[in-house]
Amino acid sequence: MPPGCRLTRTGEAAAPRLAPGRRAADLPGMALTTFATTTFAAARSRAHGPTAALWHAVEVHRLPAEVDGACELTLCGTLARVALDEPWPSSSREVCGTCTTLAGVTPA
Template sequence: MMLQTTLFVAARSRAHGPTAALWHAVEVHRPPAEVDGACELTLCGSLARVSTEDSWPVAARDVCPACAVLSR
């Protein structure tokens, strides 16, 4: 029997036009050091830069509501 855990890291999107920068969740399937600083696809489908220094969920108000729901 194989135990599989899901690891989420925090990622910050860029503000684009009327859209504010938000914190998103990224599911990683490789060591976090391999994705540090890279842009990855978030749970909600956005692209955001991974920050392995910040754990998910982040303690901030500007969190993507879709990522918050999908990461539960």
């Protein structure tokens, strides 16, 4: 049995209880990490029945050459084809409202 353990009523070893430490949670010498800003690309979905094709936002984690023309999952969960020649937010009226909200874009 490890030192500091005691037996329970059933005879099993019980681990010692955790007590709050007296040290800070961060290790000495830790530095704050600065993260890059999130980059979004515009992607066009297909029209489905009465729903028009919309422009969506895709969060880009790879090189532009790898995602240009590829089908990617948008912020709202739709599959859409990335078009790097279209800026995000798109100047078109046919923009997904959910993607603009999730991307933090304020409507004009």
